[in-house]
Amino acid sequence: AQTVTQSQPEMSVQEAETVTLSCTYDTSESDYYLFWYKQPPSRQMILVIRQEAYKQQNATENRFSVNFQKAAKSFSLKISDSQLGDAAMYFCAYRSGTASKLTFGTGTRLQVTL
Amino acid sequence: KAGVTQTPRYLIKTRGQQVTLSCSPISGHRSVSWYQQTPGQGLQFLFEYFSETQRNKGNFPGRFSGRQFSNSRSEMNVSTLELGDSALYLCASSLNSGFGEREAFFGQGTRLTVV
Numbered sequence A: 001a002q003t004v005t006q007s008q009p010e011m012s013v014q015e016a017e018t019v020t021l022s023c024t025y026d027t028s029e030s031d032y033y034l035f036w037y038k039q040p041p042s043r044q045m046i047l048v049i050r051q052e053a054y055k056q057q058n059a060t061e062n063r064f065s066v067n068f069q070k071a072a073k074s075f076s077l078k079i080s081d082s083q084l085g086d087a088a089m090y091f092c093a094y095r096s097g098t099a100s101k102l103t104f105g106t107g108t109r110l111q112v113t114l
Numbered sequence B: 001k002a003g004v005t006q007t008p009r010y011l012i013k014t015r016g017q018q019v020t021l022s023c024s025p026i027s028g029h030r031s032v033s034w035y036q037q038t039p040g041q042g043l044q045f046l047f048e049y050f051s052e053t054q055r056n057k058g059n060f061p062g063r064f065s066g067r068q069f070s071n072s073r074s075e076m077n078v079s080t081l082e083l084g085d086s087a088l089y090l091c092a093s094s095l096n097s098g099f100g101e102r103e104a105f106f107g108q109g110t111r112l113t114v115v
Helices: none
Strands: A003-005 A010-014 A019-021 A024-026 A032-039 A046-052 A064-069 A074-079 A088-096 A102-104 A108-113 B005-007 B010-013 B019-024 B031-038 B042-050 B053-057 B064-068 B074-078 B087-094 B110-114
Touching: A003 A088, A003 A102, A010 A019, A019 A108, A024 A074, A032 A064, A032 A074, A046 A064, A046 A074, A074 A088, A102 B042, B005 B087, B010 B019, B019 B087, B019 B110, B031 B074, B042 B064, B042 B074
Parallel strands: A010 A108, B010 B110
Antiparallel strands: A003 A024, A019 A074, A032 A046, A032 A088, A064 A074, A088 A102, A088 A108, B005 B019, B019 B074, B031 B042, B031 B087, B042 B053, B064 B074, B087 B110
């Protein structure tokens, strides 16, 4: 069974600074997708960024980028120029290439301070 | 384009009762998945429906069931409610199921409180 581990329950970053959230996963599959979701107090899960396992290039979406290390099964999220609106729970998630089920990590609560 | 709509947003039920939650996916999406979110267990997959058929099921007791209609709207039902069923129930909508699928879009959830 696949597992996703987020070892940082809470992180804090100052506005305009950069922060990196860690995620490791375990799988024996070769075809899979990895995601970072953001869950603000409104509770709605919002997709931040997606990485296909077959792509070597790290995904980037504006201020958000990932460091995907396939051999190490590591998938970290870097947030640059942090903004107050980035404060939320961040979940790392895994999906097999052949199913829709998402396996989530336990989440990292990100605080953004002035 | 309307997003994923979950109703109701909040619900309070008594132990032993049953409850039905509803999820309307994004127009054109045929896959609906349900997740339970609790502080203790985190986010756990309940089941997925695609084209009115259950495709995948998580490790939950038979009290949890679901269905999907021809318009892709989905309902999940919990019978004989227990205090431990108190949770945020999230619905996710996808265009397809599995192979070739890109991403899931989530609704705002239904907060169920069992007293």
